[in-house]
Amino acid sequence: MDSLLRSRGGALVVFGLAAVTPLVVRDAYFLDSLVLILLWGALSAAWNVAGGYAGQVSIGHASFFGIGAYAAALMVTRFGRGPWLGMLVGVVISIGAGFVIGFLSNRLKGPYFALSTIAFSQVLLIGVSRWRGFTAGGEGIPVPFRPGFATLGLGHAGWVYMALAAALLCYAVEVYLERSRVGYQLAGVREDEDAAEALGIPTRRLKVFAVTLSAALTSICGSLWAQYIGFVDPTYVFSVDLSVRFALNAIIGGMGTALGPYLGSILITSLETYLRATFSGVKTGFAGIYLIIYGTALILVVRFVPDGLAGIAARLRTRRAHA
């Protein structure tokens, strides 16, 4: 228990605080920020499964997010069924798509893999935008709010717990990858694929596994996001900016660390909320100003702090231990 507390202390604090907050805070604005921090954190953790743990850096994860979001929204609006069934369908489709992308990762390395994932998300963007009859095209789909757990029409506190559940799910998968045999094998694939292959690790199968798992988790969060926000449109859910955002939180927090994506999300999502409040009076492009800051942050972080917040924390801890 003591070692658990030491290694997972940060996570206990983060998730514990998130669980307690709705009991004491009633402010809708604050709870909304908390839901977004948890959801974006969960999405970045899902990206981290492929990008951080397996070293398969994707800039097209918005594909799976969009599949999940559209599956849930279309299931409600076109078929009159619950969003949970949509989430399930989204996961199944994303597993199929993840399998394809995972196969690509066996053929392509580094920049080529990243480019192919962008191209994949663009194919989905164009397909969904043009297929007006079914997806409503570029106009997007408003998702109706129907109160109840089965329809995912929850209050603010309910959404905090729903987002927390998603965050814990993704966190649990990450922890599994840190402690299990599969996780160690994946680390081998990430650090030196040829050496891993020589040791008899099934590198190809593992990469497909990691990318598919990451796709399924991203899709689940995408479905939740669609129900929470209540609106889905192709240019947002399949955008490159969104894919970059998943990666950004993980990079700022620390790629390949379990808590890193959540730390990154706390920082970036709070920054966004703060900037939105500050610049809401300014008419021209709040989104633009925010994205300029986040692109700059990305350039500076990969250059100067490539191991992110988690790396800084680890260094501070060692320094304290030596002192």
Next chain:
Amino acid sequence: MDPARPLGPAQIDVLAQLAVATVLLGGIYALVSVGLTLIFGIMRVVNFAHGEFLMLGMYLAFWAFSLWALDPYFVLFVSIPVFFVVGLVTYALVMRGVIHASHNVQIFTTVGLSTVLQNVALVAWSGDFRFVRPWHLSTVLRAGGTIFNLTQVVAFLIAVALTAALVAFMRWTHAGRVMRATAQDRDAATLMGIDTDRVYRLSFAIGIAAVGSAGVLVAPLYSVYPTAGLQFVLLSYVVVVLGGLGDMLGAMLGSLIVAAVEVAGSYLFGAAWKEIFYFLLFILVLVFRPAGLFGQRGAETLGV
């Protein structure tokens, strides 16, 4: 078109029109792509922000045209030095520090740069679609049953001239030889006393000057908006990968192939779906011919 039907004059006209459209489009894509293949081939850096420099070139043409009624062809004289300097500054500020870093660091650095440039354009000039409409866009040329506007033809001629000039520069000047030597073997080039940092700076600046000028040239043919570069950057990666890393003549051939796919796709399935063809072509090329149609040297350093 029904393949069973014998080819009458009408069908031959359609084919001629499609063929000429392919060549005109291919010339422009070649100019967009040579800058990328130069940077990619010599620096071994995948520049995800390449399309954003094209977008900046388009905005330069738009503002010069709407503020001072300057024709894009005159803007070209300004754009080449301007984008050369932009390339030098970008290299010094952003690229220089990551040139020896891992792929992931390079990917996210250039992706970050792309996000910044897109949104600077969004904040500064809004997300509206803008158009450059010089007089020559409505001047129609007819030749042998094919119809084109003057802008396309002139853009093609200038693009080909600039591309040819770049190829000649690489082949016959001392600087060009030094750049090719660095592309072949970084370490050996350093041992021969070549200042590789200078080579990288020069390559990046020339590459950006080429793509920025391509932006000025295509501005009348496409709408101008902050994310206009994205479709071009993916397309030019198809070209570069097809033609082979750093191979300029390969890039020209690759441009023609991509243009042919786009023209045939728009003709058969409608222009609305044309982008989907290059993205599919892109994925197929990456999967089946990642080392280019002819294979190439230097691919191993990118782990292909």
